[in-house]
Amino acid sequence: MDKAQDAFSIADLAREFSVTPRAIRFYEDKGLIAPARDGLRRIYSPRDRVRLKLILRGKRLGFTLREIQEIIDLYDAEPTGEAQLRRLIASCQRSRAALRQQLDDIQVTLEEIDAVESQCSRILEDLNLPPKAD
Amino acid sequence: MDKAQDAFSIADLAREFSVTPRAIRFYEDKGLIAPARDGLRRIYSPRDRVRLKLILRGKRLGFTLREIQEIIDLYDAEPTGEAQLRRLIASCQRSRAALRQQLDDIQVTLEEIDAVESQCSRILEDLNLPPKAD
């Protein structure tokens, strides 16, 4: 008995990922996702769900929807020609460079935050331990 | 002879960080930076320069200007009261959580990109090595 569903309503996904249905429809408008339909209603497959997950991860990384679209298109491409392949590889390398830059930014920021926080902690201790020590 | 300048024009900083003067003024409008003035002209100190650097790093990390403002304000706070300190620490922890999430997102994405790329490379080799082998 697999618990895994194979169809989701828009509300399902909205709940699961804490976004509004409006946002999900908006992504569809922008061509980022294309669920099946039952009449008017959207029906999302597990693949669609993964796509949405990718979209949201892209957003957390600060990509625009257009960029995310390009990335997803790349993923899906199944590139045929050699030129295509080479372009895809080049694109991968660019993405990696950007992500490495972000990694670096994050690391630096984390260190600074650690510094601030431990500084705070020390001050707090100094305030509390020796209330009237001299 | 220290090469380090201690005053910069808006164009200096714009060049150095590859942003437009307009953008820098916009950050000032939003209260993110407050250079000195010589008459009308803005004069940026090394501290201002660091601030701008922080702003741009924040942007690369996908923060909004408002969020960046809050973060910078925290950095600058020199918090006095114990309550302030505790709130700052709490804020640090939230930031760290968000950054860790981003770290994770980036790592996953990097792995996926690596997979795509090496897949591409393999296909390319298959295309080139055995042009008519049987």
Place this chain on the structure above:
DNA sequence: ACCTTCATTGACCTAAACGTAAAGCCCATG
């Protein structure tokens, strides 16, 4: 038959982050 709930489309609205003129100040230089 009626009501409620959920989903859909369409229209308009908003905030963020600038871009893009337009017009003026200040100063050096031919």
Place this chain on the structure above:
DNA sequence: CATGGGCTTTACGTTTAGGTCAATGAAGGT
């Protein structure tokens, strides 16, 4: 002196990412 370069403000335009109605439809309960 007037011209050019760099900086300034003011103001309006643009793009992105949705929010917020409003009207409509289809499904299910009583």
